[in-house]
Amino acid sequence: MSDGQSRHLAIGLSGTGRHPAAWREPGARPTEVVRAQRWIDLVSRAGEAGADLVTLDDSFGAHPGLTTATDDRTDLLTGRVDAVLLASRVAPAVPGIGIVPTAVTTHTEPFHTSKAIATLDYVSTGRAGVELSIATSAADAALFGRREIAGDDSGTVELLAEAEDYAEVLRRLWDSWEDDAEIRDVATGRFVDRDRLHYIDFDGPRFSVRGPSITPRPPQGQPLIVAAADHGARSAELIGRVADVGFVPATDATAARASVDAIRSAQSAAGRTEETVHVFADLIVVLDADVATAAARLARLDEAAGIGIPRSAPVFVGTPADLVDHITELVGGTGVTGVRLQPATIPHDLDLIVAEVAPELQRRSGFGRAVTPVDGWSGTLRGRLGLPRPTNRYGTRTTSTAQAGVR
Numbered sequence: 001m002s003d004g005q006s007r008h009l010a011i012g013l014s015g016t017g018r019h020p021a022a023w024r025e026p027g028a029r030p031t032e033v034v035r036a037q038r039w040i041d042l043v044s045r046a047g048e049a050g051a052d053l054v055t056l057d058d059s060f061g062a063h064p065g066l067t068t069a070t071d072d073r074t075d076l077l078t079g080r081v082d083a084v085l086l087a088s089r090v091a092p093a094v095p096g097i098g099i100v101p102t103a104v105t106t107h108t109e110p111f112h113t114s115k116a117i118a119t120l121d122y123v124s125t126g127r128a129g130v131e132l133s134i135a136t137s138a139a140d141a142a143l144f145g146r147r148e149i150a151g152d153d154s155g156t157v158e159l160l161a162e163a164e165d166y167a168e169v170l171r172r173l174w175d176s177w178e179d180d181a182e183i184r185d186v187a188t189g190r191f192v193d194r195d196r197l198h199y200i201d202f203d204g205p206r207f208s209v210r211g212p213s214i215t216p217r218p219p220q221g222q223p224l225i226v227a228a229a230d231h232g233a234r235s236a237e238l239i240g241r242v243a244d245v246g247f248v249p250a251t252d253a254t255a256a257r258a259s260v261d262a263i264r265s266a267q268s269a270a271g272r273t274e275e276t277v278h279v280f281a282d283l284i285v286v287l288d289a290d291v292a293t294a295a296a297r298l299a300r301l302d303e304a305a306g307i308g309i310p311r312s313a314p315v316f317v318g319t320p321a322d323l324v325d326h327i328t329e330l331v332g333g334t335g336v337t338g339v340r341l342q343p344a345t346i347p348h349d350l351d352l353i354v355a356e357v358a359p360e361l362q363r364r365s366g367f368g369r370a371v372t373p374v375d376g377w378s379g380t381l382r383g384r385l386g387l388p389r390p391t392n393r394y395g396t397r398t399t400s401t402a403q404a405g406v407r
Contacts, residue, residue, distance in 0.1 A: 008338030011046040014057035017345035021305035043094045049358035050368040053098030058083035061140040091124035098381035100129035105166040114173035121218035126380035129224030134159040167242035172200035176212030178395040198394040221389045230312040240266025247282035249313045260335035280338040281330040282313040287352040320356035
């Protein structure tokens with residue numbers, strides 16, 4: 001039974017599913033991976049499940065499982081589209097649900113990402129976020145040819161520190177326009193009040209960004225910043241220091257509680273104790289009518305690909321009912337406030353999430369229960385998660401939701 005708390009569902013969409021052989025499955029529509037309508041259909045399905053948000057996976061490398069640029073196993077390669085651009089196409093066509101594409105901080109510039117996500121927030125009417133990801137692969141770096149990636153723990157720590165700076169630059173740029181900076185006064189010819197545009201003057205070891213942005217402050221003020229704890233303790237620290245939502249690879253309630261404690265500790269150290277940081281358990285799911293059938297399907301997929309699912313999150317194999325039991329354990333008294341379910345194959349596992357898992361989660365564990373909007377801040381992704389609209393760090397007055405342009 002539900003304990004009365006509101007909990008949140010995210011669905012992670014990646015190509016034809018997280019398994020490298022998912023594109024071979026019936027109904028996968030692999031030739032349509034680069035077509036917008038397919039993604040509109042998938043995000044709409046997630047909305048039917050009552051999901052608060054979808055994440056759209058992205059990377060600069062080959063399909064997971066290819067470890068070198070010279071690997072000749074081209075059967076594992078599938079088409080990939082830019083997640084941020086895709087989100088801006090999908091968001092206007094699918095109302096209600098939050099859209100959170102991935103941005104790889106290792107090989108992109110925060111200025112470009114800031115205006116792209118601000119634009120996404122406008123076209124989605126306040127439902128945007130961005131999942132920050134790092135790229136530790138030397139093969140990925142070779143595609144760009146402008147930096148080398150250390151293949152040890154120190155290299156990962158440096159990339160995560162870079163991601164932390166990246167998040168700070170994003171937030172400063174989103175704040176660099178005050179909400180009422182645009183005047184648009186035809187009579188005087190004044191389009192913008194220059195006193196309400198601000199240099200951000202970020203000067204660090206990894207970025208030097210003066211600003212301001214070229215895009216007005218987004219409807220949410222600051223779209224959500226999301227991160228996954230897929231690189232050990234340091235990535236959990238990143239969540240506590242800069243994220244609004246973190247995905248943690250919790251195998252059981254004990255691991256979930258430990259991840260929450262680590263994030264809360266980092267949050268406190270960063271002076272963010274008063275802020276809400278949601279922690280979602282992260283699961284890749286292989287579902288079927290019984291455990292044996294699900295396990296056999298996974299074994300068949302592994303054999304077809306020659307590799308298993310890249311383990312950025314625990315892989316759950318079982319029935320929809322078993323999955324609900326497992327999620328109920330993960331959120332029960334651990335401090336976890338939601339779950340992200342990543343289908344191993346699409347549409348099979350996604351369909352079972354929508355038809356069987358989500359309704360039972362709503363009935364038993366408080367998923368999908370409406371959150372009381374903060375200061376009337378409804379209709380946005382922040383509103384769905386009970387998060388307030390951030391005050392502009394450079395501004396001199398608070399702007400209401402209506403003044404910010406969200407209806």
